[in-house]
Amino acid sequence: MSKDLPQPPQQSEEVDLGQLFKLIGNVFSNFFRFIGSIFNKLFLAFVWLVFFVKKHVLKLAIAGIVGVILGIVLEKTSEPVYKSSITVKQNYNTGENLYNVIDYYNDLIKQDVNILKTVLGVKSEEAESILNFEIEPTISENQKLQEFHAYLKTLDTSLTKILDYKTFLKNSKDYHHQYQQITIKAKERNNFKTVFHKIISNINSNVYFKQEQEKDLRELKAQASAIFKGLIKSDTLLAVYQKAIVKSAENNNDSQTQITIANKGNQSSTKEFELYNKDLELRRELVEIEREIADKKHIIEITSSKQDSGTIDDKKELFGIMISPKLFYAIILTMFTFIVLLGFNVVKFLERYKDKI
Template identity: 45%
Template sequence: MSKNLPEPNNSEEVDLGQLFKLIGNAFERFFKFFGRIFYSLFLAFVWLVFFFKKHVIIIVVAAVLGLVVGFVKEKFSNPIYQSSVIVKQNYNTGKNLYNLISYYNELIDARDKSTVAEALGVTMDVANELVSIEIEPIITENQMVKNYDYYKRGLDSVLGSIFSYESYVENTDPTEFVEQQIKIKAKHNFNTTLIFNNIVNNINQTEYFKRENEKDLLELNNRELALKQALIKSDSLQKMYKRVLEMSKEDTKGSQTSITIEGSDQIDKTKEFELYKSEIEIRRELVEIERNKQDRSQILEIITSSQERGVVSKDIEIFGITVGLTQFFMLLFVSITILVLMGLQFLKYLERFKEEI
């Protein structure tokens, strides 16, 4: 009878054993891969330490030489004077404004003094002293975060979850910000108010924006007229309503028999309050319209007092960081020295393979 018993099946045990073996091999390859990465990074760090230790004297000499050159250039070179204003865009003039500034800079770089003088409305001598005209948006990190939060609310949940703040900042158009700062750099110190005003007037005289401004003001004026007429009718209605109430009270007092409807006084007060509230809303909207009319009175306007005289500016911007002229030359000399030393070290390393070629 024992011969008829089924033989034990070990296929499941074999499959599980192979599965665990595959998982173990995968983890082993995974840790070895990251181990090689960290080992390579450690070797690179050690190489850099010994590289700087070997050439520390040369690097220090280069830094000192850069400081000396930067100090001498800062003290004895001709200063660059900078003046700036902040402008507010009441219309979407950003791209036109940036293109206009770029056009002016192209003329300045080409040393086309006559065209620069004609475009900016200045003399030839002033046009010859201009170095550059720059523009950049005025916005803080806190404002950018608020803009991102407001923009994200308008997206669906799926797209909002994958659209990061970094992506928003990267894809934001700097021309769209309402406030922009315009800077003028020149070789000599002179009154730049005329140049700023001419830049703003150039945008304000654009036919497209002038038509948009006229249409907006016409719409606001029509709304204001309609609300004022509604306000007059509301005043007349309130006066008439009060007269009706007074007449009804007089009739009630003069009659021998009167019927009082419970809650009628409360209903009269409610209707009177609704009329009063409606009048307040109309007056509030009239105030908003007047404010909009004032905001729309100019297409592009200067919101800060123009600096009649510029200030000396010798700072240089590197990757969004502003450094002084002395620090700039120190970093420049040190960077060039390190690159040259690394290049020589690389060539020395290639010499090992010269005999094999």
């Protein structure tokens, strides 16, 4: 008889599931409604902005024309600025020291030009005409990626999994890059070449770097000497072995004799071939060391220079882009006018609620 009785718990579970699905449906419905309202407001804001610009297009155009005229006037009346640049290669970790030197020179321009004249070894009028020094790395995005992959090879496998490219760029400094571009800006055409060479000589005469250079050159020359001696022994052994092969062939009635000492990958090699390969390897290593010695002879060196007497710098930077003064002032005045008109419009909008406060 008890089997015919209803089961209330099962009905309760079915009701709970229905409410749960309804709740989930309401959540998704509210979410998509919220997203739709955002896009709707963005569209309305875009439409309002279009009509706002259309309403004030004449004023904005006048501001742009005035900016162009202002740029032309300033370009004609302002004193010209000359600049010259060099690209340097750092064979040692001189970057931080080089950046500090440039900052020091910029401070001397503001504080004491006489000391700057003495440090750079230039005339007073040349030192007074210098406006500023700039330095920045010359490196492309592809080169940064190559540096990142090269750095990953030096790390443990467990660390490579947690280090990404953005973290690498964040932790790397501009002065870490090997190639740097130094720029001088001045009010007159100076002999920039003298100044650049003075900057480089100051770094090359640094006591610490000179000591590191002496230790590196001493070590590299010792390696080159050892390899050179190894080449002499290798040539001697090769000559002796060749004589042994010839003598053995003569003793066996001109039959060919071959002594096998290794068998790797189903390829056999003779002692003569092994000595020959070793000789090539040593010579290749010697060439690399000699190239490194040539690099280490200069702590920092100039790889290229641009216009020793300087060229006119008539460009202005806007949002990281170098543009002409006419376009620069046209954009600045147009943007300023747009912001002022937008501000007036916001004030008018707020005045509607003044009486409700």
